[in-house]
Amino acid sequence: MPEQAALREIRLLLPMAPDMEMVASQAATAVAEFARMSADKVDEVRMAVVEACINAFEHSHAVDKVLELTFTVLGTTEPETLCVTVRDHGVGFAPECVEDPCIEAKLKAERKRGWGIKIIRGLMDNVKIQSGADGTTVVMCKSR
């Protein structure tokens, strides 16, 4: 089976500022539509992108306050997969230490938040998170 190549790649630099996740959402929609994804899949990609952005805005503590997004449409001749890479240059975190939230506990807890990664994993086919002292990179892919 031939290996997938990048049919299109779009890079976006976003300031970490209120509502900038909606700019990322618009870009995700445009690229997912280019990849000829169904309307529901377009919606799932854009929601996952919004979650990845607000996670970075809130938790990265990046001094440069810039988020890098790369949208890559992969395929042999036709679009087959969309991968979105969201990278910050913040303080990083230990993904393996992030608690998997559950609704029963959240209903009793004072802090109801902490759902971002669970939502991203639920909406995308494949999610990889790399994090360290030089920042965090989330790569999330969905097939057409």
Add this chain to the structure above:
Amino acid sequence: MTEGLKLTVDRRQGLAVLYTDGYINNQGGEEIARAAYELIDQGYTQLLLNLHGTKIINSIGISILIEIIERMLQIEGRLGFCSLTPTIEKTFHIMGLAQYAGIYPDEAAATADLSPGA
């Protein structure tokens, strides 16, 4: 940059329906919570959130909806959601909200189940 959430409330006999229009983020979620708590203080125990006008929501907004669910459980009331996009519905299922709040395809199905005496 984004327009704020528009919220409309329809008070009925024993049931209040909140119609959302726009992005439910932290501000949108707080606006819904304010309206919901006001309705609870007025004695409403059955609330329906009609999300027909909402195409996107984020986890911060949903966390505020979880606070409303918690409050409804405390007063032994019920909160329902209707007219969700497939992605919002899928997200609510991923998070487990469907265990504690009714999710209905449309307002007719929701009101049939949530209205007093139903």
